Amino acid sequence: MALPDEGPSPRFEILGRTAAWRDGRELDLGPGKQRAVLAVLLLTLGRPVSTASIVRAVWGDEPPDNGANVVQKYVAGLRRVLEPDRSPRAPGRLLTLTGAGYALNVPPEALDAEVFQERVRAAQAVLAGGDAARAEPMLREALAMWRGPALADLSGSFFDAARDRLEETRAAGLEACAEAALESGEHARLVPELLRLVAEFPLREGFRYLLMLALYRCGRQAEALAAYRDARDLLADEFGVEPGERLQNLHLGILRSDPSLAASTARAPARTPAQAPAPADPPADPPADPPADAAEALRLAPPDPLETITPVPTAAVHPPPAPLYIPAHHLAGEHAAWPPPPPPARRVAWPLRTVLLALPVFTFGFMTWALVVYYGARRRSRALALMGAGYLVLSLLFFVGVMSTETEQSTPWDGPIFFTVLVTMFGGAVHMAILTAEPHPAGHQGGPPLLNVQLIERRVRREQARSLAAHHPSIARRLAVGRPDLPRTFDDGGLVDVNSAPEHLLASLPGVDPHHAKLIVLARTAHGPLVSVDDLATRAILPYQAVHALRDMLIAVPPAADAEPEPAVPPVERAPRL
Known part of the structure; x- marks a missing residue:
């Protein structure tokens, strides 16, 4: 989209092919190197650039022998195009020469990149104010200014770096536009677009955050959790790091079915004083102890084949955290625990x-x-x-x-x-x-649909067990989370607890030999329990590659001595051992 005409002054575009316009007509900027000189001046709008810097930016490691004369020649050609009415001996008005070098003196609104960034900032301010419905069309109008890759007709390290900077501003605009559309309730329409943006910007966590939230609001919780797992695997494989705190908090909120993530509680426009509700009566003083039904709510539910999720409410003086959800039929002993998955098969060249x-x-x-x-x-x-x-x-x-x-x-x-x-x-x-046949692990696109469903179900069960261990460790210990060697009725998806699993069970894990299993037991006995699975690598017990390969099936449940006091839970009736 071209910028609107603003009198006889030329307008410039770099969000695509480098171009200049006057009175609705595109100007002939001459040969490629002359366009490159103009692009250097546009990227440093209003600031003088020395001749040596222009030579390095345009020619890189292969400058011409008479670089200063060549730059002067191209500047003269640009002056003839940009200021056709200027006499040959008159000083330049747009393209001037100072002691520090050449400078292009045009207002910021004459360059499409500056206009784009200003429009994005204005739309982001509107979005921050809560008016997503007005911010989205503003952002889409700004994004329509892109006619292709920035500086598409130029190459070189200088222009590559400038192109990356401009692409970052475009990504910020796309992210803000997707956020505005999501908060306007258009999550179903956004999912395909966010999938494309995640593929285009795989390392930008903002798009993954919005994709997970959109999938969750569409009722696709398992796919939202799978999107988080994909992000986690990518970051771990490429950089050895975990996703950011924002993405982790969203992941935890999805596992707990946090009501604040629902579309109905998305950000709304700020209320005016006339719209503000009447103040309610001040709440009475909260009770010193949680009500009796808080502990009662944690009682294991009876088996119900139609029930898939049962909330466990909590009561507290401060606003309570989002409720933790536990599958009731798992607690009631309707299904046995899943065994740990087999080691992944490796493809033979x-x-x-x-x-x-x-x-x-x-x-x-x-x-x-x-x-x-x-x-x-x-x-x-x-x-x-x-x-x-x-x-x-x-x-x-x-x-x-x-x-x-x-x-x-x-x-x-x-x-x-x-x-x-x-x-x-x-x-x-x-x-x-x-x-040596090609591996076809469960969950592969060519695998049976039942295995795909089982893989997703096992993953969800593991994430729920991890959430339970993080927020209610005493209940996790009572349900024997991470102890497949013990009789239990809670299905944790086949997790293994590095803080309590016996040595022979640890040695049966893929990639863990008896020596490393003994090291794990000695480390947790002599130096205290492991805070997380990553402690296996930080304490040099296992190499990072082995820890990453086992991350899906390992858990670190806090031991009883270090756990916080938990609400009383009635004893669990375990199924008789056959």
Whole structure:
């Protein structure tokens, strides 16, 4: 969108291809380098730029031999275009030369980038005032000024840096526009647009925050939690950090079904004094102790197959936190706990896979047993270890049979010997093809829909168990969260508590050997309980890569000695152990 005409003064555009306009007509700015000189002056509007700086910005590491003369030539060409009525010997009015260098003296409203930033700031002020309905069209009008990538016709490190700065202002405008639309109740329409913006700006947490909130307001809680997990995985893999506090708080609010996240409680325009409600009677003094029904509300609900979420209200003197939600049928023992998920399968590169498939054939089956035993040890599979032992026995039978046959005549051993060769060679090749096949973990797009549902359900259960342990640790300990080795009725999705799980259970985790399991037990005994799962890395008990791989299934439940007093909870009736 072009800027409105403002008299004979030219207007300039850099939010797209570099251009200049006068009286509704685009000016011919000359060759590319001359356009680049103008762009340098536009990016430093009103400030003088030395000739050496212009040369470095336009030509980079390959400046011309007579750079000052070339810049002077391009400046003269720009003066002829921008000030056609100026006499050759008269000083320039728009493009002037001072002791510090060349300067382009035009008002900020003559440059589209300055107008865009000013409009975004004005719309953000309106949005901060609570008028989202008026802020959104203002932001969309400002964003319409972009005609493509900024400085699209120019290249070089100087223009790349300027392009990144301008793109940051565009991202801020897009984020403010999405926020205004979300607070106007247009969350359903925003989801596809926010998905595109998250893909375009993967490291900008603001878009992920708005996407999670929009999904949650559309009733898509599981997808909102999955969006948070994607952000967390990306930041951990790329930078080794957790999402920001704002994103974490939203994640916790979604897990707790915080009423303040609902669309009906979004920011509304500020009330005028005439609209303000009449003041209510002052509240009576709060009771010294919580009412009796607060503890009663925490009682484990009876089984109800139609009930999926049961709120656990709290009472306090100050405004209470958002209610914690616990699936009642999990507390009542209707389902057993999920076992920890298997270790993720790794994709084998096709050159390595070809070598593994060829080894049993080219070694006449003598390497088959070693390959199968290796995979059995890597995957901790007793069945694979037994299969490897079987291949070893067949190879030994072949070797003994060949060595005991001293004549060239047929013997009864020829058939079994030939059979062992076929099994160890071609059977081993087929076995390696199966072991190195492409992984299809649960939740993959090509996987069964039931597995996708189960994966999301397990993830939600784990997040609810983590929320329960963070806010009511005594209840989490009583429900044996993170203790799959104990009989319990609460399904925590297969979590393992690093502060209480026994050594043999820790050693069964993928990537944790008995030595590291013993280190975890010694560390929590000698140096105190682990505050979070990340303490495994900060205390140098496990490498960060192993901690990140196990983050989904680990939890650090505060022990009883360090936990805050919790409301009384009736004893849990555990299901009889079969």
